[in-house]
Amino acid sequence: MSFFKKIFSKEKKETLDKGLEKSKESFFGKLSKAVVGKSKVDDDVLDNLEEVLVSSDVGVNTTLKVIDRIEERVARDKYVSTDELNTILREEIAGLLSETNVGNETEFAVPENTKPYVMMVVGVNGVGKTTTIGKLAHQFKQKGLKVVLGAADTFRAAAIDQLQVWAERVEVPIVKQNMGSDPASVAYDTLTSAVAQDADVVIIDTAGRLHNKVNLMNELSKIKRVMQKVVGDAPHDVLLVLDGSTGQNAFEQAKQFTKATEVSSLAVTKLDGTAKGGVVIGISDQFQIPVKYIGVGEGIDDLQVFNKHEFVDSFFN
Numbered sequence: 001m002s003f004f005k006k007i008f009s010k011e012k013k014e015t016l017d018k019g020l021e022k023s024k025e026s027f028f029g030k031l032s033k034a035v036v037g038k039s040k041v042d043d044d045v046l047d048n049l050e051e052v053l054v055s056s057d058v059g060v061n062t063t064l065k066v067i068d069r070i071e072e073r074v075a076r077d078k079y080v081s082t083d084e085l086n087t088i089l090r091e092e093i094a095g096l097l098s099e100t101n102v103g104n105e106t107e108f109a110v111p112e113n114t115k116p117y118v119m120m121v122v123g124v125n126g127v128g129k130t131t132t133i134g135k136l137a138h139q140f141k142q143k144g145l146k147v148v149l150g151a152a153d154t155f156r157a158a159a160i161d162q163l164q165v166w167a168e169r170v171e172v173p174i175v176k177q178n179m180g181s182d183p184a185s186v187a188y189d190t191l192t193s194a195v196a197q198d199a200d201v202v203i204i205d206t207a208g209r210l211h212n213k214v215n216l217m218n219e220l221s222k223i224k225r226v227m228q229k230v231v232g233d234a235p236h237d238v239l240l241v242l243d244g245s246t247g248q249n250a251f252e253q254a255k256q257f258t259k260a261t262e263v264s265s266l267a268v269t270k271l272d273g274t275a276k277g278g279v280v281i282g283i284s285d286q287f288q289i290p291v292k293y294i295g296v297g298e299g300i301d302d303l304q305v306f307n308k309h310e311f312v313d314s315f316f317n
Helices: 003-007 010-019 021-035 043-055 060-077 082-099 129-142 157-170 183-196 210-227 248-260 279-287 308-316
Strands: 117-122 147-152 201-206 237-243 265-269 291-295 303-305
Touching: 010 021, 010 303, 010 308, 021 043, 021 082, 021 308, 043 060, 043 082, 060 082, 060 279, 082 279, 082 308, 117 129, 117 210, 129 147, 129 157, 129 201, 129 237, 129 265, 129 291, 129 303, 147 157, 147 183, 183 201, 183 210, 201 210, 210 248, 237 248, 248 279, 265 279, 279 291, 279 308
Parallel strands: 117 201, 117 237, 147 201, 237 265, 265 291
Antiparallel strands: 291 303
């Protein structure tokens, strides 16, 4: 039994396998066509493989790195059969992700010496931001941690209402104001309340209006400054939520948000409904920002801690 099968429960593994099914079927369908009639990995196969990886949303830069690694291997081993290609791909992509030093975690956790641990969640509307916050609150609560939510996306009434629904579902307190209120004021109230309640984790929702990046940048900076009046080193994590089903658009959003604020971790959602799961590999590699969580289903427990070994095993199994 491999290392990652020991640390992940059978149920979590099955959920991940199922969540990546469409991505896997699409990838291997393309891969089969790329090597049809070929017994060894040659220049033609590598050209076709490059096309397969790019069209599977792995991203151009990451694809070129993978191809370079396989070329080196072919040159070293002199002969590599097409039957070995799946194994080689798995090893080289796992190796590439290892270099980014991300995806080693297996459980939902926060540092024990940081209380409250403050997370600020960013991302455009529609990517599953509020749902991710609700599922995170659920997971942390399951670990026995006291969680407080802050509804600082005051631009949309629906965002406040959605977060309220999740707070009630998960049974955690929420701090909110009316639509149009100052988001920084909500964040301040949330942290004040969390400190008073001796909370372990605070999760602050924020507005995701990328079309006006300067306003977004100013708003996020103000929220940070105001939070630091209550908790000096807040936020401890700025989590960017990306919709995996948008493929290359997720790369673009990551670029824009990393320019607008200091993003420290990523969550990639909706992988179960798409054939674009390769985007996780490209985003992990290119942005050098850890992918912390992945969404592989609609259930409350279907947000998983991203583990590169587990992911690569499910993708190439």
